[in-house]
Amino acid sequence: MLTCLKGGHVVDPANGIDEVRDIFIKDGKIVDAPAEAGSANETVDCSGMVVMAGAIDIHSHIAGGHVNTARLLLPEWHRAFSARPGETALSKVGWTTKETGLRYAEMGFTTVVEPAMGPQAALHAHLELADIPIIDKATLVVLGNDDMLMSMIRDGESDEAIADYVLWTVDASKALGVKCINAGGSAAFKENVRSYAFDTEVPDYGVSSRQILKTLQKAVTDAGIPHPLHVHCNNLGVPGASADAAEATIRASEGMPLHLAHIQFYGYGIEGRRGFSSKGEELARLINENPDVTVDIGQVMFGQTVTISSDEMRQFAGRAQASPGKSIIMDQEANGGGVVPMNYKEKSFFNALQWAIGLELFLLIEDPSRVFFTTDHPNGAPFTTYPDIFALLMDRNVREKWIEALPKSVKKWTSLPEIEREYTLAEIATMTRAAPAKLLGTRDRGHLGSGATADISVYRPNDDKAKMFGAAAYLFKDGVKVVENGAVVAKPYGRALTLKTHSDAKMGSRLDRYFDEAYGLQSRWFKVEGSALRRETPFREVPCLS
Amino acid sequence: MPVIELAATINGVRIDDDFAEAFPMCGTAIQITAINEKWALEAATKMTGFATSVIACGCEGGIERVLSPEETRDGRPGVRVLFFGFDPGGLESQVTTRLGQCILTCPTAACYADYEAETTIDLGSAIRYFADGFQVSKKFAGKHFWRMPVMEGEFLCEAKTGYTADGVGGGNLLIMARDVRGALAASEAAVEAMKAVPGVIMPFPGGIVRSGSKVGGKYKGMMASTNDAYCPTLRGATDSKLDDDIGSVLEIVIDGMTADAVSAAMAAGIKAITDLGPDQGACRIGAGNYGGGLGPHHFKLKDLLP
Amino acid sequence: MSALTFRLKGEPDERIDCSSLVPDRLKSLGSSEIEKLPVGTTKRGLVAGDVFEISGDDAADIRFEGGSSRLDRIGERMSEGAIRVSGDAGFRVGRVMSGGDLQVEGSVGDLCGSGLEGGCIRVKGDCGAKLGGPDAGEMKGMSGGTIRVHGNAGERAGDRMRRGTILIDGDCGKDAASRMIAGTLIVGGHARGAPGRLMKRGTLLLMGGAERFTPTFVDAGVHDLLILKLMADGLRETFGDVPFDGSAMRKMSGDTAVLGLGEVYLPA
């Protein structure tokens, strides 16, 4: 079966293509044009439409224990809850695994990364991912507050041993990469430390956040894990200290790749009578100057949402701003975390400036292959706000209208009104397709070259970019048409992308003993068995770097 | 010497063809109750003390009348008190300061709104923080109260009261007599009669002011100075408006919630003075004005004759 | 114009969602549109015309004739007009109602007046649990308006109540006024369980006393308070009669496990 997407404007920056041409699909892959024109069994008329690879979201909390806790905590925001009045921003998410898949597909997304899977929540996360239809998924496993790693660093264990431990964790949890969240911060918080920074030592271990981060960064690089260490810095959201933490972390990258997540939450200074100002320009400059660093934004949008994070220390502190005023905080082995509802208000100086800082970073970071499109769903906003963010990036007039609605005092504190840049289609394709595939090491996607997985989104051009990107004209997943005119027409299950790796047997038996003796846990519980997920092909393996 | 035309002579009392010139003010009314009339009056008297002139005191206030237990909100004896100020902000600030010092402090006293209007000023809402977090808000049957625990028990105060921007300040009568005894007798009789008129107060001591004033003065910074045209001792030294038979003048100033209330009070006062007659009281009634260019309300005496 | 009347054709065998049958919604609809409004809660997709014989045309005056404990969500979110139910009603009667008048001749289920914002609810019979309370996860219960239940109330009446007045003539079930934030709850009869658990502020009048109080309620003595008299007078205007007269009562303060500024009044 050969399918031809005919006559569309193909935007495929990975292959340097930005022109009208046909795309051919066979057996779920993109293939070269056949010698004989017109030999396709099926032709989809894409004339006048924009054809791109399926979009990739590298940082969206869509599955796992904390997300599920958020669903538990906030039944009142569920769209279908009996007798609830009104639509809410959060209710559009649907709040189930099924709706997560449908909503992403309708926008033309085909791969989404759950970026914060605790080793202990790995099976839980994969069970949820298995129940998300259509899209492919991947996870990053969280290390950096675990007793094992901190003890190994304290005890001066070898780089190899630490890399083995990291690989065992990635392998057991079926992850694609590694994330580090406020390195050491959760462990310190368990010792009642309330103020913590990059060079603070975790009591009892005597290792600093910097040491933990650098050790993990090296281990990830040594192990050949394609995605660089994915870092959630210290002091997220703290005016002044957040920007200091981001700067210290960027400077500590020292030539090795490092990805900083939801950088918007670190763009906060302390100027002005409210003690809250934008560090967006400085932070963007720093990122522009450090080519080894990539970032995603974590854009804030207005409305009710919920913050979900394994940064237990910061989530605990965030309880004071919870809206509605309830939260669940978890003390656990390693990171723990917290779920704190948040209502970002357009009329709030602080929230409005957060919004502006996110856009400053989007627009002032020059290289679209080093800045990624995220709201840190649902922390900055639910992912269903993406179409509006595309419009904000691509249309200066849209930005002006939004800025008009903000409190006047905000304009004085942001450079946003002066920024003229408008993202081009090619830049959007780079940021949401080509670059994330490269960052994750998933070479089969993010582009439309021959041999690529046939994940293809087709959009109907519209001056209103929110309309254009809100409802894909077509979406093909593995060559199957799953969306037509913005509505899902088929719900096959995708797979979880996992790293093809093997861990050292000695580390395995060491950890069997360790988990039993230290925590009274069985190490096999950490291991995700594909058969437990009840899907025909639950995983697709991604090779390590050689 | 300018002559003021005569409007009428009634029972031997001459009434000038002149008018009282009055100004719009914001007015409000509250009800003060207590365990008995004595303590209600204590609270009200203290609260309305030093409230004779808005220029120097920040507001003008007075007891409108004593209320029977059947008339009050909580079934206890009480009084109705009116206050007037230039604007709602100034009025609120005066009322709440006085409330805090004179009613909150007064044994058994409670305080309620006594004027219904869309526009309101704070009562309890402004002073509730005295209760240091122990204040209790209660809303029921369309009313909102603040309860403030105090050493005696609990001070109950309605959250807000209505005010009117159509209040009138500065209605007046000039009571001219042969001597001070006559002037005082006539004035007292007038004040008594006026007290029966709802919606008015006479803010000066006993309702009566001896130091009527004119606008400005020769000294810099004096907003008002003695009304020399009506000072009997200055006849000959100034452009006097007094006839030869006048040896003493007193004034009654009237503030009302409406212009009609002021008219009614002035009419009642004129009737009481004329009823008394010149032998026991006053021989002439006049009114104070600034030529008619300043105040929008002109109460012509000839329209108010009995 | 005559009252818009929904006469129950027979006891429904599934729960019926009456939330669309409110004056706000029906005033702009014709009778054939009203008949087609979905009211079923199962895959059968029942519409109003399947369940009710509909007559009359005054949407500001809605009657349900022949009640059933399966008629849920009557008067939900209504903001104006009147609804009268001639028999029983189900769950969530008058939930998040903001105005108007709702009267039920019979008894009602749980969450009657849940999250009430304004208006008046009167239940002649008994009511279920969480009278005026929040639905799952909601941070506040009733925030205004008045509810009167002539019969008995179920557990946790006035849960998380924030404003407004509830009057229960009969007894109330376990733990009334739990987590109360403010407002006034008056019980003519006896309060079972431990009323006021975790109440922060607010006023409870328990004329028939309580089964018990938690140790975090402290006796504050007998007080003759003006507010009690004013409430008796004020609420008499609203309700016609109230079970207290404003004379001196015993006060308990609590719940000191939390803020402790709640007050419970008992006959002296």
Add this chain to the structure above:
Amino acid sequence: MTTAWIDGQPVSSGEAIREAAKLLSMSRLPLVTGRFDDISALREAARVAGFSGGVLDHSDLGRVAPLIEALRDNGIIRISPGEVRRRADRVLVVGADPFAGSEAVFEQIFAVDPDLGAKAKGGQREIVLLGPDEPGRFSEVKGHVRTVGCPADQLGDAIGVLRAGLGGKPFGDGPFEEGAARALAGWLKDAAFAAIVFDATELDAISIESVAGLVSDLNAETRASALPLTAGSVYGAAEGAIWVTGFPLRTAFGRGDPEHDMMLNDGAWLISSGESDARIMLSYDETALDVADVPTILLSTAEEPAGEGARVIFKIGRPGVDHPMVHHEPRFGSFVSTPAEHHGMATNAADILSAIADQLGKAHHSNDEARA
């Protein structure tokens, strides 16, 4: 070997599946219930409920309803047992024996001294049992154990008194005298890391909210965390239902979208009120069940499945014994997969539910997420 029956007559499983699907699709509001020890069965049961427009419940949900209510109304600061084991130098155990049914968690926590945290390290754990007069299972554990007597129905009061004591507020005579209450509050406050353990199926929602409040108050200055225990599979089933349906069970699909209601969608209520007119039930009960009240499809692990009045019966294997299972492991605080103890022919309930769901899905939505 027969594994399926219709009206007591042996049939092929295919026939039974078709009959089950027919019964469910003809029903007005079918109830999908049982114990769901295996999350795989729960995931498939949710599909059955969705496709048949039914209600998904768990036969034990009432046991954890107060915990669910407290969590979503108020929130909590909570801790996993492994972290209590290593870090909690002071543990307040609320209730007569909250570890009944959670013996493995008891072993996990109390078999060793705490060894993490500069302040806790090297010391013995201090344990206060709030409730029993005798240490019971704690008589053998490591650490210093003492009891503070408290009647079971006054545990919530006791927690409230501790909160008042911690806040320096007055309180009256309760389960223990004032000095002891203030001392115990101080003991919690002075911990390096205090854990408060309770049986969430024994306390009502307000008492659980009180525990959460006490922990929250303690965290103003020190570290403390709560460990609610819920023996059995029901909490895990609720967790699983949340991601599939958005809600912790008692969710109806009569109108398509999930609608949650703890009272109206209670399976027992639905059957007794007659609102549910059919039922599919997963039972691990070895005895005969009386299910004559409504037409019932019974999935049973009994050796000779017998359901008095069941229309359709499937004999199923025991999860984790006859086939692998996925379940919530309280020691781990998350889901684990457990292999079968032996390989046999016994059917996995999840497969039967899945087949019924596929059959229902075929009728309703030919293009829906039927598994290949």
